Amino acid sequence: MNTRVSELFGIQYPILQGGMAYVSTAKLAAAVSQAGGLGVISAMELSAEELREEIRKARGLTSKPFGVNLFLRNAKVEQTAQVVAQEKVPVVTTSAGMPSRFMPLWLSAGVKVVPVVPNVAMARRVVKDGAAAVIAEGCEAGGHIGELTTFTLVPQIREAVGVPVIAAGGIANGRGMAAALLLGASGVQCGTRFLAANECEVPQCFVDEILRARDSDTMVVGRRLGQPVRALKNSYMMEFAQREMDPMITNAELENYGSGALWRAVRQGDMVSGCIMAGQAASMVKDTLPARDIILRMVTEARELLSAAPTTVF
Numbered sequence: 342m343n344t345r346v347s348e349l350f351g352i353q354y355p356i357l358q359g360g361m362a363y364v365s366t367a368k369l370a371a372a373v374s375q376a377g378g379l380g381v382i383s384a385m386e387l388s389a390e391e392l393r394e395e396i397r398k399a400r401g402l403t404s405k406p407f408g409v410n411l412f413l414r415n416a417k418v419e420q421t422a423q424v425v426a427q428e429k430v431p432v433v434t435t436s437a438g439m440p441s442r443f444m445p446l447w448l449s450a451g452v453k454v455v456p457v458v459p460n461v462a463m464a465r466r467v468v469k470d471g472a473a474a475v476i477a478e479g480c481e482a483g484g485h486i487g488e489l490t491t492f493t494l495v496p497q498i499r500e501a502v503g504v505p506v507i508a509a510g511g512i513a514n515g516r517g518m519a520a521a522l523l524l525g526a527s528g529v530q531c532g533t534r535f536l537a538a539n540e541c542e543v544p545q546c547f548v549d550e551i552l553r554a555r556d557s558d559t560m561v562v563g564r565r566l567g568q569p570v571r572a573l574k575n576s577y578m579m580e581f582a583q584r585e586m587d588p589m590i591t592n593a594e595l596e597n598y599g600s601g602a603l604w605r606a607v608r609q610g611d612m613v614s615g616c617i618m619a620g621q622a623a624s625m626v627k628d629t630l631p632a633r634d635i636i637l638r639m640v641t642e643a644r645e646l647l648s649a650a651p652t653t654v655f
Contacts, residue, residue: 360383
């Protein structure tokens with residue numbers, strides 16, 4: 342499937358795997374890249390040397406391009422940004438902020454910079470700074486989100502910038518991929534779907550929660566803190582929502598309550614007091630498969646739908 346995104350990254354299929362904190366390891370990223378997509382390592386919890394080790398581990402598992410995601414609010418981002426440049430990682434995706442201060446460093450190292458953007462204004466700004474593409478992420482996505490939906494965000498950003506647009510948020514199958522391409526995207530990014538990849542190193546209980554999720558089983562908390570997060574409903578999320586509405590609880594206390602919640606879910610398998618970050622597409626994830634099969638199924642379905650569109654759309 343040849344698009345501007347597949348040409349830009351030198352990959353077979355225009356599918357990126359989202360950089361999910363504590364989830365997107367070298368093993369998962371390499372499997373996605375080996376399957377023809379673009380795998381992405383999350384640098385969220387890693388020190389500079391740990392990130393360097395993950396990058397080199399991925400290179401030992403695949404000779405194909407892969408990327409690194411940097412969460413820009415992370416305290417270690419100054420050091421990990423240097424590692425991305427030193428290791429000449431083919432692609433860096435960024436989230437939770439403006440990557441402007443790092444752009445000269447990365448661009449001089451030949452790294453393609455692809456920020457996640459929640460609105461048109463930010464898309465225009467990062468393209469002006471030298472972004473090779475942008476990821477237009479709607480609020481259907483899991484984890485940290487903006488306010489606009491994928492359906493409205495993608496076409497607006499497509500009309501506003503000249504670089505390739507990658508759609509993210511609510512996409513977990515070929516139908517979503519086909520819709521994104523028709524909206525003007527040149528590729529898609531999927532996070533939640535790859536939580537159920539065989540190569541994803543999360544506890545089985547976490548995967549089970551994804552597999553049994555219904556369409557209304559996610560919720561958003563954190564708007565009061567200016568950091569809205571989508572995750573599956575559980576005791577932790579319901580309690581967070583209650584505390585968020587309580588004026589007697591300070592923002593500092595609220596932040597402290599949320600500290601370590603994702604770690605508890607992903608690394609300790611705590612499905613009660615942990616934050617099970619996942620998008621609204623969780624209800625469309627029905628099985629666990631190798632990353633290669635996830636990608637091939639998605640591409641095959643998208644091709645079939647797009648080829649049949651002239652006779653089915655009226």
